[in-house]
Amino acid sequence: MILPVIMAGGTGSRLWPLSREHYPKQFLSLDNSFSMLQNTIQRLDGVDTLNPLVICNQEHRFLVAEQLRKIDKLTNNILLEPVGRNTAPAVALAALKSLSKDNDPIILVLAADHVIDDTPEFHSIINKAIEYAKNDKLVTFGIVPKTPETGYGYIKRGQDFKVDTSESFYVDSFVEKPDIITAQSYIESGEYYWNSGMFMFKASKYIAELNKYRPDILSICEDSINSSTSISEFINIPHDIFKNCPDESIDYAVMEKTKDAVVISLDAGWNDVGSWSALWDVSSKDNDGNTITGDVWAKNSYNCYINSDNKFVATIGINNLVVVNTKDAVLVMNKDESQDVKKIVEYLKSSKRREHIHHCQIYRPWGHSDNIDQTPRFNINKVTVKPGGAFSLQLHHHRVEHWVILSGTAKVSIDEKEFLLTENQSTFIPIGVKHSLTNPGKIPLEILEIQSGSYLASDDIIRIKDQYGRCDN
Template identity: 65%
Template sequence: MLLPVIMAGGTGSRLWPLSRELYPKQFICLHGQNSMLQETVNRLAGIEVRAPMVICNEEHRFLVAEQLRQINKLSHNIILEPVGRNTAPAIALAALNAVEQGDDPILLVLAADHIIDDKAAFHRAIATATAYADQGSLVTFGIVPTGPETGYGYIHRGDKVNEQNEAPHKVQRFVEKPNLATAQQYIQSGEYYWNSGMFMFRAKRYLQELEKFRPDILEACRRAMANVQEGNDFINIDKDDFIACPDESIDYAVMEQTDAAVVVPLDAGWSDVGSWSALWEVNDKDSQGNSLKGDTFLHNTKNCYINTDDQLVAAIGVEDLVIVNTKDAVLVARRDQVQDVKRVVEFLKNECRSEYRRHRETYWPWGRCDLVVQTERFNVNRITVKPGEAFQLQMHYHRTEHWVILSGTAEVNIQDKTVLLTENQSTFIPIGHPHTLKNPGKIPLELLEIQSGSYLGDDDLILIKQQFASK
């Protein structure tokens, strides 16, 4: 039975402002009915697979856990990376974890942020690859190109592994992203595929090849896994040992070095959604070529991509634009210039502005928080607490807080005094008072939180009791 290993790291900065560092594209619904991570997992329905092993950044742990829980795939199957070290170490962690359980499964390595429209073709490619991975090959999936794309790396195929019709080809070489003229030559030759970044091999076979070509990576990963701290949902590896691990992709570390690499062609409506223009291409469009999401009004508008959170966007007499509206930022760009979105992100980082890192609305294990008003002396948050969930016990040295219940019931504890509050009731939390809040009811709890004081930074938060430390 296959073990899916889903790579869910990355920041997706090319899809700013919807994708942010703390809420990147793999956790957003961009194509289909679910987030890209959930679509990746659901795409495997119909194949005999185990619960997926998801590898993600520590900062995204609760997002991943909640999204897996929503599709009933949460089962102590999230490996947390304290820092990003690229794909070769990440896959090694998953392989080591499997082997340490006394097993040697075939790993199906997938990215959490790809679109694959033809699930049947995807399943056929997996079936072909499984037979060769079982025999010791390191399989990669090569996307049958639809044109001379300069934004992807390529795989140059060699001879067929055998004479069977469905037999894959040996990998002759991996090549970097080409210029347009070179890409056109690749397409004309018929011998090149786009590099998908998806792989299949047995866990021990991958570790053998990694030890042969990059023993330093394997040793660092072994040390990091030797000091694992395991909670209910998460596998926490040792931070110091993993920081010492070299940063390297599986392509460079193993696939370009091994003589066991084979490529299985995949023609299944694949896209890595690397830009807003790519998303316009894969999404449904109206009769004028517009791809729309949210509340929009259009007149004499053609070939645009418009995505709006909750405000009306009206477009009149424009063509070939990308318009993305979130609660705290708006992007307007020509579709043929969306590659320069990275310049906006670079500017925001250099100016130490929060818009590159977080949305106005943030998600937590207990619910979500929408920063409605932000000033130097006071903030106003609209907070939603899920039934049965609670804040961590905390206190603040520089701010007071005033909570007003909008709907639902709140169980509030302030300095060991507990009260129940319902709609239109409120409470005040003085500076330095330990406090927590729980939703004991069956419906979401909605409240306004007014913070006021001389300093309102996120780091003015003293956690007194680690309620969620086991998660």
């Protein structure tokens, strides 16, 4: 049986301003339906697999849980990395967690932020790879290159197997991202593939090879799994152990060293959507070559990517541009310079701004919060609490809060007094007073939250009791 291991960590910035540290691209919906993470999992429908194991960081845990819940794939299957240590340790944690006396699954390692257009071909190659994995080979999937890309690593194929009609070879070598002349020579040789970062192998085989070449990584991962705890949907890895693990990719730790690495060619419309131009490439377009999302009117505009999530956007006489409007940022850029988006993020970091960290809409385990206005002395938020959702029992040392019910019913506790509030009713929470809120109803609860005081940062939330396991004590 195949166990999909979905790598959903990372805080990618190449699709800023849609992608932020707290909401990276794997959680974005590129077609107004499912997110890239959800698509990665649903793409496996039709393949005989176990429920996926998703690896992510602590910051994204509730977002991952909600996205899995929406596609009915949420069990105790979210493994939380306390600190990023690259793919070799992450997959080791998954392999160790999956192994038992009677269980040695075939692991299929996938990134949560890739696009694959030809699902039937993808399934066909997966089914072929299973036979190699069963015979103790470590399979990587090499993408048949279309252009001399300098943004990808490459795999050079070696001796072929000649056991079936598929393109399958021993791996000769992994090579770093080349310059354009070298990349062109790779394409012309016909012996190189783009490195997809997707793998398949038996859990026990990966552990055996990791033990052979990087026993230091394996030892720390074993200690981490042995000391892990499970709470609700989450498998928690202890920070004090895992922080000492070396930072190493599967390629460096195992695949470049093992004698059992196999590359199988994959030509299924793969794209890692690593830039706005790449996103435009894989998106549907109108007759003028434009990809348009949101409230947009375009005249004499050609070959553009235009996305607006709240305001009306109009364009006239533009060509080959990316125009992205969010509630707190606007990007206008020549599509050919999309690799320079990282310079914007570097500027935001150096300027100690927040637009690279999170959106105005912030997701919480109980729902989400939309920032309406913000100054050093007050915040105004529109808060949506899903049915059954609840704030933690908490207090603040530096701010007061006013809550106004916009719709739904709130069960409020202030200083151990409980009462119900409905539409147009309000309440006040003084400094230092314990308080909480629950949505006991069947519809979403919407409130206007006004915070005011001398210090408004989130570390002034002193949690006393929390149904989502967010208390430190």
